[in-house]
Amino acid sequence: MTVIYLDNNATTQVAPEVIDAMMPYLRDFYGNPSSMHSFGGQVGQAVRDARSQVAQLIGAEDTEIIFTSCGSEGNNAAIHAALAAQPDKRHIVTTAVEHPAILNVCKHLEKKGYQVTYLSVDGDGELDLMEVEASITGGTALVTTMYANNETGVMFPVEAVGAIAKEQGATFHVDAVQTVGKVPINMADSTIDLLTLSGHKLHAPKGIGALYTRKGFKFRPFLLGGHQERGRRAGTENVPGLIALGKAAELARIDLASVSKEQKMRDRLEKEILQRIPDTSVNGHPLHRLPNTTNIGFKYIEGEAILFLLNQYGVCASSGSACTSGSLEPSHVLRAMGLPYTILHGSIRFSLSRYTTDDEVDTVINVMPEIVGKLRAMSPFSNDEAEWLQDRTEAVATVG
Amino acid sequence: MWDYSEQVLEHFYNPRNHGTMETVEEPDVAVVYGEVGSISCGDALRLHLKIKESTDTILDSRFQTFGCTSAIASSSALTELVKGKTLDEALNITNHEIADFLGGLPEAKMHCSVMGQEALEAAIYKYRGIEVEHHDDDDEGTLICSCFGITETKIRRVAIENDLTEVEQITNYIKAGGGCGTCLANIEDILIEVQAEKAALADRVTAQLDTSAEPAEVPNLTPIQKITLIQQVLDTEVRPMLMADGGNVELYNVEGDRVQVILTGACGSCASSTETLKYAIENKLKILVSPALTVEQVEG
Numbered sequence: 001m002t003v004i005y006l007d008n009n010a011t012t013q014v015a016p017e018v019i020d021a022m023m024p025y026l027r028d029f030y031g032n033p034s035s036m037h038s039f040g041g042q043v044g045q046a047v048r049d050a051r052s053q054v055a056q057l058i059g060a061e062d063t064e065i066i067f068t069s070c071g072s073e074g075n076n077a078a079i080h081a082a083l084a085a086q087p088d089k090r091h092i093v094t095t096a097v098e099h100p101a102i103l104n105v106c107k108h109l110e111k112k113g114y115q116v117t118y119l120s121v122d123g124d125g126e127l128d129l130m131e132v133e134a135s136i137t138g139g140t141a142l143v144t145t146m147y148a149n150n151e152t153g154v155m156f157p158v159e160a161v162g163a164i165a166k167e168q169g170a171t172f173h174v175d176a177v178q179t180v181g182k183v184p185i186n187m188a189d190s191t192i193d194l195l196t197l198s199g200h201k202l203h204a205p206k207g208i209g210a211l212y213t214r215k216g217f218k219f220r221p222f223l224l225g226g227h228q229e230r231g232r233r234a235g236t237e238n239v240p241g242l243i244a245l246g247k248a249a250e251l252a253r254i255d256l257a258s259v260s261k262e263q264k265m266r267d268r269l270e271k272e273i274l275q276r277i278p279d280t281s282v283n284g285h286p287l288h289r290l291p292n293t294t295n296i297g298f299k300y301i302e303g304e305a306i307l308f309l310l311n312q313y314g315v316c317a318s319s320g321s322a323c324t325s326g327s328l329e330p331s332h333v334l335r336a337m338g339l340p341y342t343i344l345h346g347s348i349r350f351s352l353s354r355y356t357t358d359d360e361v362d363t364v365i366n367v368m369p370e371i372v373g374k375l376r377a378m379s380p381f382s383n384d385e386a387e388w389l390q391d392r393t394e395a396v397a398t399v400g
Numbered sequence: 401m402w403d404y405s406e407q408v409l410e411h412f413y414n415p416r417n418h419g420t421m422e423t424v425e426e427p428d429v430a431v432v433y434g435e436v437g438s439i440s441c442g443d444a445l446r447l448h449l450k451i452k453e454s455t456d457t458i459l460d461s462r463f464q465t466f467g468c469t470s471a472i473a474s475s476s477a478l479t480e481l482v483k484g485k486t487l488d489e490a491l492n493i494t495n496h497e498i499a500d501f502l503g504g505l506p507e508a509k510m511h512c513s514v515m516g517q518e519a520l521e522a523a524i525y526k527y528r529g530i531e532v533e534h535h536d537d538d539d540e541g542t543l544i545c546s547c548f549g550i551t552e553t554k555i556r557r558v559a560i561e562n563d564l565t566e567v568e569q570i571t572n573y574i575k576a577g578g579g580c581g582t583c584l585a586n587i588e589d590i591l592i593e594v595q596a597e598k599a600a601l602a603d604r605v606t607a608q609l610d611t612s613a614e615p616a617e618v619p620n621l622t623p624i625q626k627i628t629l630i631q632q633v634l635d636t637e638v639r640p641m642l643m644a645d646g647g648n649v650e651l652y653n654v655e656g657d658r659v660q661v662i663l664t665g666a667c668g669s670c671a672s673s674t675e676t677l678k679y680a681i682e683n684k685l686k687i688l689v690s691p692a693l694t695v696e697q698v699e700g
Binding site: 300301302303304305308309312321322323329330341342345377378379380381 | 402409412413415418419435439440443444446463464465466467468471472547578
């Protein structure tokens with residue numbers, strides 16, 4: 001069965017060009033870039049080129065790029081550096097809808113005595129800039145928000161948030177793991193001090209990422225040891241990985257010119273599903289979001305069941321339902337948006353990539369009505385008026 | 401991705417008996433349904449039963465389920481399991497039987513089988529006009545997990561029936577503690593209590609089963625008479641005492657003088673207590689049926 005991969009916010013296919021670029025550094029050029037011989041030295045040149053490619057994708061200078069192992073490392077390192085830069089400040093501002101790689105670090109820091117403000121979002125998943133302004137004070141060491149949400153694709157107005165952070169002297173970190181490669185980013189005229197990106201979200205392999213650190217920011221390393229990455233991240237470079245990330249960045253930069261193709265397919269998928277299937281709605285602001293992501297709520301049915309039926313057709317997507325989250329609560333993002341339970345458990349995220357085709361979108365459009373119909377026929381719920389939708393949690397057996 | 405058994409996937413992709421059940425006007429036939437869960441919990445099941453009133457037998461069954469793959473598969477399995485059973489037999493179906501029917505469920509999904517068992521109980525209680533105790537008006541059923549509305553009674557019951565000893569297992573089976581997590585310590589306390597009570601159970605039951613009398617000389621019994629008498633003793637002398645403590649015993653087979661029983665619930669879990677119980681039951685049977693009898697415990 002052919003795979004229809006619409007789960008690109010989870011991870012992406014490694015681009016064939018990327019594989020070609022990295023393979024020689026697995027097979028032939030295995031030298032250590034720090035070595036004092038030309039066999040290693042030639043690898044050092046390739047590393048410098050890869051750094052340039054990543055820098056160019058986000059309008060940064062080469063020296064502002066630190067290679068990391070993943071998005072989580074980037075986020076941990078950024079938070080660590082921001083707090084170390086202003087050790088007398090003990091307040092952090094973040095949002096309620098961050099990735100666990102931010103939220104769990106913040107929770108940990110709360111236990112260590114930091115005060116953390118979790119900004120709320122509205123029903124569209126958007127921040128309230130008034131709340132942002134009221135939350136950031138002179139005592140705030142760090143403001144950390146995502147650029148775009150992984151589940152809904154909703155994009156935050158990071159420059160507006162950054163301007164407020166700047167005014168108050170707070171370091172501004174942005175988790176741009178879902179954004180880099182999907183929309184143009186230019187660090188040259190940005191308020192962002194630190195920015196996290198991850199390779200496997202933009203057609204590079206897993207295990208490589210980068211952290212942008214603004215020139216002049218006093219960066220304290222998170223990982224101590226050797227002098228690699230100009231003393232800012234110890235550990236022998238993942239050479240094939242960062243070569244791959246460099247190539248992926250170059251491809252993404254070219255691709256950004258044609259990203260509207262993805263958006264057109266996403267819009268068509270969304271529109272057709274909404275038209276063909278009743279009691280269905282898009283979660284998240286319809287315009288302020290990534291071009292590749294749609295999160296659709298199918299009322300009265302459960303997401304994991306939808307995924308298993310989609311799986312029969314080779315369609316890969318994801319869900320924010322409790323059953324797929326590994327916890328027993330549905331997605332913290334959708335809950336923060338205050339969505340009703342009728343939608344919460346039945347949300348499906350489709351995330352496209354440059355490899356998505358119109359035929360694939362057609363398949364999904366064609367199978368979804370049948371899948372939803374099958375599950376709804378089994379569901380005891382069919383409208384919002386049902387007595388069942390009251391919050392009942394106990395077995396009910398009233399005599400009647 | 402969940403590691404579902406083939407049977408789970410088969411019942412999910414080809415669910416048996418889903419839908420509603422209309423009330424029928426036939427004499428001697430009643431249609432009733434039981435509900436459990438809610439949309440906020442993320443799974444809900446409405447189980448319909450068609451019951452032959454004169455024999456208390458389940459003629460047919462339908463389910464309506466809002467939930468994940470394993471919730472739908474468990475519902476489907478349940479409808480197959482109950483068909484043809486009497487209501488008393490159906491009430492004895494445990495969530496484990498539902499899970500076993502499906503070739504097992506991932507540990508984190510065991511709550512789907514619990515939901516099936518509860519819906520079945522709700523439907524039968526409804527038919528019998530018994531109101532299922534609600535935590536609000538049940539003193540012993542203190543609400544423990546407010547995220548999922550789980551009472552102490554329910555935690556105790558699932559712990560006893562499934563021999564659960566870890567808090568994580570309770571969360572997997574009935575979700576309690578899986579939300580905000582503030583009740584995890586309370587659940588742990590309950591589990592410690594349950595363990596202590598279990599340990600005391602065997603001794604208590606042994607004391608209650610008066611085994612001091614001398615074995616009575618019973619006239620020669622035919623095999624059928626013997627089995628009937630054994631069954632009677634188990635039903636009237638042993639089971640009521642076990643059930644009061646959350647356990648149960650079933651006669652599995654009689655081969656000559658070897659009586660094979662299945663100990664379930666609170667009885668079937670710890671090796672030392674089963675040994676004591678087996679001995680007590682054997683003594684009782686020796687006294688009331690035949691001194692030659694021996695008792696063996698077999699797995700259900």
